[in-house]
Amino acid sequence: MRDIDELRELRDFDAGAPPLDERTRARVRARLLRAAQKEATPVAVRRRRPVLRIALTGLVAAAVAGTVVVAVHDDESTRRVATPPAGSAPAMRNMSARTVLTKAAAYQRAHERQVAPRADQYIYTREIIKETEVGTGVTRSYVDENWVSVDQSKPSWVMEIGKGWWSPPPKKNESVWPTQDWSRLSKLPTDPDKLLLAMRNPTHPSTDDSTPITDDAWPMINFFLEGLLYRVPVMPPGLRAAAYEALGKIPGNMVTPHVKDARGRVGIGVTYSGRPSLGTMIFDPKTYAFLGFRNTRTSGDGKAMKTYIQLSYLDSWAIVDKVKVRPSTES
Template identity: 75%
Template sequence: MHDIDELRELRDFDPGTAPLDDATRHRARARLLAAMDRPVARVRPRRPMLRIALTASLAAAVSAGVLVAVRDDGGTRTHPTARPPVAGTPTLQNASARTVLAKAAAYQRSHEKQVAPRDDQYIYSKEIIKETEQGTGTTKTYVDEDWRSVDNSKSSWVMEIGKGWWSPPLKKNEGVWPTQDWTRLSKLPTDPDKLLRAMRDPFDRTPDYSQPIKADDWWMIDFSLEGLLYRVPVMPAGLRAAAYEALGKIPGVRATPGVRDARGRVGIGITYSDKGRPSLGTMIFDPDTYAFLGFRNTRTSGDGKDKKTYIQLSYLDSWAVVDRVKVRPAAGG
């Protein structure tokens, strides 16, 4: 399995761009897909994120920019030219993966903690990351703690493999995916079929649910859903379960038994592949309860003889809603 060390980012668009017609939207999508194979030298965090300056729609933004692949060390990396995923209905996808994700959704619904944070609060999360360098077998453990503004109106504190920094609020006409804005999350559909359609353009706040999903939509849907599941620790009721069910309907999603998580537990791995683009990573579920255990990803640094490959195993240790940034919740809170 080949994992993406760094995911894709959309940025630097002209906020005055006018809305597009259907033909231009189609051309923009084609450019977006082709741009994924262009090497770009730029340092960015490992977290899966799309960032754009919003205009009237996602397509308007896409028309002015490209989707790029980046790495921790600023080096470039190319990927195979993407071929369209298997066209057709969800019945073509791996049945066992759908079963695992459906049971994971059921577990989530029965164990979900209802929360309703205020706009002036923060979502605190503590993530444990175990990273093993493949050449030496050396393992390091990192503890990443984030305090994210609920409505993104204030600066947030975020960490990446042990390093932290202040993340400023988004500027006017700017958006980021996956979003942490609770109001925006609350407006996403909890019907899995509608959520699939909404994830074709995650910045579109008024998606057309009547339009069928096309073969070249699936990669973006998977990227949007996995980013949501990976980087948003707390969601409104029903959204995470719907995301699991939606993911199970994507052609190319596969289930693999015997995958170990960061704590050494053996689970079932869920991975997406479209026969041309490397997977974003693997989600791991308990084989008995179908509770979510964590993620498995791959990261590289350096080039040539200095290139190193790391296997990352991570899990969410705890989370809470807090009133102030960089103040940890009380024990048991």
């Protein structure tokens, strides 16, 4: 029954997008069936801090049914792509997403902290979430604190909009994307062109360039890169900058000026114009430092459904030796 329920969730998930046309459906079916033939290891569907939970057999079935094939969700809500606010500044309108993301990558490299955690340690992050209900205008803020096992061998404590739970390590035959396993992250290429190739199948990345990336592959490559940036706040040196540059090479990313972040700062938004997408990345208009994310979230069904504008940013992070021990109290 659980498998049936999960398939129903995939069937019902539309990410706010219009129905796929027949040509797009055919491309999705063909791509996922090819992936199914190549992939032998199942990808886990399990409760943990919202990630790109992908069950390969479920995806193929959903694709054949002609539905959107990747769901990003937790147990109480569905995240959908944000509709960025309109802007009119001519200079920003003329700036390409590639330019913004290239400058963001340069800022990241210039200010990046070198990190080399031990396998037995935890990565602590403190994230600030600010949500505004669209219907009432009521705003609530949350502080999410996470302690993620560096080598994913021990349970991690994870939170989502104020609620926390223990996330068990992946099982031997499971693969989760985006991964927070430091050893796996360290093996991802920091060359943006090679990273694009690796994102064709991020659970088993390959940089073989003998086969070019096709047009129908770009949306999922973009989605996997967004997931990496959105759900992995601390990465090995060079990887985040490479991810920004790689996104800048993907057709369909666009710039939106005058996007406010969770602190009220006005920045430049970069949003993927296609589907699926996780939302809008916000950058400082002068330094191109990353400020945070903007997206929308829904909860409930039918008349009880509520929509929230969600803004988030990483407040702090550290490497710690014990789970649920904050950096300031580390002995």
